[in-house]
Amino acid sequence: MKKFGLIGYPLTHSFSKRYYDAKFEREQIKDVDYQLYPIESILALPKLISNDPQLAGINVTIPYKIAVMDYLHQLSPEAEAIAAVNCIRIDRQMGEPILTGYNTDVFGFMESLKPLLQPWHTSALVLGNGGAAKAIVYALTQLGITPHLVSRRPEGGQYTYSQLRADVLSEHLLLVNTTPLGTYPDIDSYPDIPYEYLGKKHLLYDLVYNPAATAFLKRGARQGAAIKNGLEMLELQAERNWQLWNS
Template sequence: MIKLGLIGFPLGHSFSKNYYLSKFEDEEINDVNYDLYSLENINQFPSLFLNDNRFRGFNVTIPHKQTVMGFIDDLSIEAKEIGAVNCITVHRSEDKVSLKGYNTDAFGFETSLTPLLTPQHNRALVLGNGGAAKAILYTFEKLGIPYTIVSRSKTNGHLTYEQLNEDLISSHPIIVNCTPLGTFPNIEECPQIPYEYISNRHLLYDLIYNPVETLFLQKGRSQNAITKNGHEMLILQAEKNWQIWKDNF
């Protein structure tokens, strides 16, 4: 039995486990299993794949997407440039175990975003500057879309939420929520931006997929903006992970 899994902490409800186990059942893949491995300390990670040669791959979620890179022997171009890993392959030879790290978040975001883009979507506001934002910034750089980061503190030239005004909102027709604000069960929360300046020229994208429509997206829709949640991005990156793992089986 080939073993795959998700590492992170804490791990509650997991989209990944449900998704892959359903996929395996639907496609009659009987020799692969996927499970959750809650690791409070990333230094616990090697004990998983070193003590069990059935492991062939992992997903990585918060808070380990960056710290896990200390255990990676090789990085894909995207993972290296983004500085974060969410997919790992385990390679085994007679006397060595090596890991390669990938970032499929960027693939998922770009593939789900680009069909929505029109020529007017020429500048972006990125809400939040944590690990979730890294793949988003990489994608905008790849697409040649200038972006401005909005964070709670005025560091590294970022804007603060208090600085957002009509001109800034109007001149940034793409707004991406990379914060956890609005995630279930805290569905009454949303980033504090002046939603009254959102228009039908805007595209609001939320990385959150639970709930299906966050308050951020509700407020955008009420202003006639195009809105999209993170569910398709999640599915796209999950399928990309599977292709990467399969090539290593």
């Protein structure tokens, strides 16, 4: 049996386990298992892997996406550029595990965004500057879109929310929310931007997927903007994980 799973702490709920359990049943995939591994310290990772030779792949979530890199033997180009890993492939040579790290958030975001892009989507505002924003910035750059970060406490070259005037929004027709604002149960929160300056050429993408239509997306839609939530991104990155684990 091949085993897969998710490491993080705490793991109170998991999109990944629900997704893969449903996939295994739907596609009648046998002799596989996906479990949650809520390890309190990343120091527990080597023992977890060595104790279970059937473990062939791991997803990584908060707070280990960066710390896990110290335990990997090699990185994919996007994981190295972003300096964050959410997927590990485990190969075993002479019984010794060889760990390769990937960031499949990049693939999921790019593939879900591509069908929505129009010729005028050449510059983007990325709301937030945390770990998720790094993957989005990398993906946008790969697509030929110039990203600009927006933060409450900006560093060099970033916008503050107070700087998002009409001229800035008219120059950036793609907006990506990488903050947790609007996530259930805090569904009434949203990024503090001047939504009145949005129009029909704008595209709003929210990494949040619960609820399906966040306050951020609803406010954009009322101005005529196209909108997209993060569910398909998660589904696509999950499928990419599966490909990497089984190639």
